[in-house]
Amino acid sequence: KAGVTQTPRYLIKTRGQQVTLSCSPISGHRSVSWYQQTPGQGLQFLFEYFSETQRNKGNFPGRFSGRQFSNSRSEMNVSTLELGDSALYLCASSLAGTSSEQFFGPGTRLTVL
């Protein structure tokens, strides 16, 4: 069974631009969560989608948004990029529900110049 895939793996953008990251969950998984990892703040939860609905949200500004498609693939978008948005963005998928294990993708390394 293929794991969680994220594209692109690396991305360089400039301040003010916007970016869209993609995550394909493990086949059959309906929940997708997004996390931001930085040296200073560690791993922080962004949001979680289940069956195309945002079920949970972390404490990030509205510039960070996401969506999930009917095939469970998910995208996250960051508008008006700031230098501080440079981070590793991790996506995790799980079957569903409170007892599910999350399986993480390799991440997208975003650098904002």
Place this chain on the structure above:
Amino acid sequence: GEDVEQSLFLSVREGDSSVINCTYTDSSSTYLYWYKQEPGAGLQLLTYIFSNMDMKQDQRLTVLLNKKDKHLSLRIADTQTGDSAIYFCALSGGYQKVTFGTGTKLQVIP
């Protein structure tokens, strides 16, 4: 919100046991996890424990949970150089909103 703290660094000799500790503030967490992150890679789930358990053993890994002290630990027996990585504890109270600890970098000296 939940605070989850870990010591930043641990160094052990190959063959010794490693113990990575984690303290947390919110006692309502239902699931407590340990993840491993190798350089340039995503997170790998190592093991997890339910809040109604005190201990879980999985091959070289032993997880201990002290709910009274809000303390979680991961013991790695016979630590190998391949165990060198950053280890995160994580807690979840429901759905998939998971709060991660600050991470402990384990260095295994040959």
